[in-house]
Amino acid sequence: MSTPPLIAIHDLWVYRGGRAILCGVNADITRGKITALIGLNGSGKSTLLRTVLGEFPYRGTIDFRCGHDHSRPRPDYVGYVPQRLTIDSRLPITVRDLMALTLKRGPLFLGIGRQLTATIQRLLDRVGVPDLLDVPVDGLSGGQLQRILLAMALEPQPELLLLDEPAAGIDFKTQQSFYELIAELNRQSGVTLLLVSHDLTMVSRVAEHVLCLRDGRIQCQGHPTVVLTDESMSTTFGADMRAIGHRH
Ligand SMILES: Nc1ncnc2c1ncn2[C@@H]1O[C@H](COP(=O)(O)OP(=O)(O)OP(=O)(O)O)[C@@H](O)[C@H]1O
Ligand SMILES: [Mg+2]
Incomplete structure (x- = not known):
């Protein structure tokens, strides 16, 4: 690998409920x-993300x-979209309110100023949903909600x-444009993903x-053309898995 890593993980072990979930x-x-x-369900993917x-x-x-000092990852530098929402997406609030909750440093009842609204609008523009500012969160489609979480x-x-x-749970067409958006963000800002x-x-x-994870262990890692082959997919997902349809 020519570019130096932003994060180097070495011999990482994580235990939960008395069991090793990530094993070296x-x-x-x-x-x-x-x-x-x-990796398969339960292989430790979310655990690895949350440990980082x-x-x-x-x-x-x-x-x-x-x-700079990253002995503990600082929220300022790390963005995170969780697998599951810990807020109730049926909340009777608008997208503007929801985003202000995470962006505003003071209490929300003091109001959302013009500057904060402009920041929220800029973020909505960036993730391709400029018109959702005043839409209630419970009126969002799955794909729209994912874009808001990304924003x-x-x-x-x-x-x-x-x-x-x-x-996850988004139709294939919306999913494709969501991945294109992620790739675009990466190209534009150089953010590590x-x-x-x-x-x-x-x-x-x-x-x-x-990175291919199986039972808390990295089975293989490398460029997709090298890793997403029949042989290494069988190692990661079990004997029946074939990389059919994922060829370049
Ligand atoms: N608090 C806990 N106590 C014990 N075991 C746990 C705990 N939390 C998670 N686990 C176990 O850790 C393993 C890895 O879970 P994790 O959520 O990291 O998997 P995953 O690869 O993200 O799976 P999925 O594809 O289903 O999201 C699972 O077997 C899970 O049951
Ligand atoms: Mg998971």
């Missing part, structure tokens, strides 16, 4: 590129090499963006590096 993970997250993390985020204690090293992870401008199955996905076709299109 070694992986590099390349600076400014899109790295995809693939600083949510779980671990053994081993997660080395952030970005020239919320873009302010302040992150150096690292962690996306946990950001397009670590993306969990089950969609190997999309992974082969947007990712430069693929």
Whole structure:
């Protein structure tokens, strides 16, 4: 790999409920590129993302090499779109209110100023949904909600963006434009991306590096053309898995 990694993970062990969930993970997250993390349900993908985020204690090293103190990942530099929403998307509030909740540093009852509204509008423009400012959150489609969540992870401008199955449950056409948006954001801002996905076709299109996790261990990693082959897919997903349809 020619570009030095933004994050170097070495011999990472994470235990939850008395069980080893990640078992000696070694992986590099390349600076400014899109790295995809693939593997079966329960293989430890979300756990790896949340450990990088600083949510779980671990053994081993997660080395952030970005020239400033990253002994604990700081929210200012790390954007995160979780696999599951911890807020109720039926909340009777608008997109503007929801985004203001995460962006505003003071209490919301003091009002949303013109400057904050302009910031929110700029973020909505950036993720391709400029008209959603005053739409109630419970009126959003699945694809629109994912874009809003992505927009919320873009302010302040992150150096690292962690996306946990950001397009799950979205129809294939919307999914494609969502991945195109992610690739565009990466090209425009050079943000480093670590993306969990089950969609190997999309992974082969947007990712430069693929990490394959199986039972908490990295089975293989490398460029999609090298990793998304029949042989390594069988190792990651089991004997019956073939990379049919994911060829370049
Ligand atoms: N609090 C916990 N206590 C014990 N085991 C846990 C806990 N949280 C997660 N696990 C286990 O850790 C393993 C990895 O979970 P994780 O959510 O990281 O998987 P994943 O690869 O993201 O799966 P999916 O594709 O379904 O999202 C699973 O077997 C899960 O049951
Ligand atoms: Mg998960």
